[in-house]
Amino acid sequence: MQIYEYRKVTSTQDLAKKYLEEKNNKTAAFIAQEQTAGYGKRGRSFYSPAKTGIYLSIALPNFKIDLNYAGLLTLAIGISVVPVLKKQFPANDFQLKWVNDIYLNDRKIAGILTEKTKFGLIVGIGINITTTSFPSSISDHVGNITQSDVDNNQISRKLVKAIIQATKTYQNAKFLDNYRELSYLKNKKVTLKVGRKHITGRVVTIDNQGRLVIACQNTLRRYSSGEVIKVELNK
Known part of the structure; x- marks a missing residue:
C-alpha cells in the first residue's frame, strides 16, 4: 500500500477520488497537514487548519459493499478508530454518535465519511487533535482532544491500518456490542x-x-x- 503525504491540499477525499478515477488497483492513503476545502457528510465543510488535526482518506479500488451488511460498514470503521485514539489518549472517554461522528465531553472531535464510486470506496476521517479556534458556526458543538504535542503522522498511519482492517471484517456484527457500549446517543x-x-x-x-x-x-x-x-x- 502506498501512503501519500502533503502539507496542504484542497481535500484528501478529492485526491483519493482522482486516484481511483485513474484506475489504480492498489489501496492508497492520502494524509494532509491542512485542507482548504475539506468536507464531510452531505458536503458540509470540515474545518481543517494546518498542523492541528488529522486529515486523511483511503482509496480502496474495486471495493464491493456487501449489500446484506451495508449498514455496518461506517459503524465498523468508527469502532476501529476509537481504540487507536484511546491508546494514544488513555484518559479520555471517546463515544460514537450514530452514524459517523466521534464525541468527547459532549463535543464532536472527529467525523468519518464513506463514499462509494464506480471505481471503489473512499474512507475519509478528520480529527480535531489540538484545534482550539473554530468558526462561530460550529464552535458551540465541536472540540479537540488535547493541547499537548503529539505525532499526528504516527497516529494517522495507525488509523489507516485499523480502518483498512475494518473494511475487511465489517460483515462480522460482533463489534456491535462494543459500539453500543460506546454509543453517545443511548437513552438520550x-x-x-x-x-x-x-x-x-x-x-x-x-x-x-x-x-x-x-x-x-x-x-x-x-x-x-x-x-x-x-x-x-x-x-
Whole structure:
C-alpha cells in the first residue's frame, strides 16, 4: 500500500477520488497537514487548519459493499478508530454518535465519511487533535482532544491500518456490542432528520443491521439512514 503525504491540499477525499478515477488497483492513503476545502457528510465543510488535526482518506479500488451488511460498514470503521485514539489518549472517554461522528465531553472531535464510486470506496476521517479556534458556526458543538504535542503522522498511519482492517471484517456484527457500549446517543432524546421528516424520540439501541432504534409514540422505529440533528443531554 502506498501512503501519500502533503502539507496542504484542497481535500484528501478529492485526491483519493482522482486516484481511483485513474484506475489504480492498489489501496492508497492520502494524509494532509491542512485542507482548504475539506468536507464531510452531505458536503458540509470540515474545518481543517494546518498542523492541528488529522486529515486523511483511503482509496480502496474495486471495493464491493456487501449489500446484506451495508449498514455496518461506517459503524465498523468508527469502532476501529476509537481504540487507536484511546491508546494514544488513555484518559479520555471517546463515544460514537450514530452514524459517523466521534464525541468527547459532549463535543464532536472527529467525523468519518464513506463514499462509494464506480471505481471503489473512499474512507475519509478528520480529527480535531489540538484545534482550539473554530468558526462561530460550529464552535458551540465541536472540540479537540488535547493541547499537548503529539505525532499526528504516527497516529494517522495507525488509523489507516485499523480502518483498512475494518473494511475487511465489517460483515462480522460482533463489534456491535462494543459500539453500543460506546454509543453517545443511548437513552438520550434525539431528533432524527430523514429526508424532510423529523422524528423525535428516545434512542433505545443500535440493532444488528446497524439501524438506530428509537422509541417514538409508544412504538419502536428503526432507521438505516438519517442525521441526528438534536440531542438532549441527560442531566
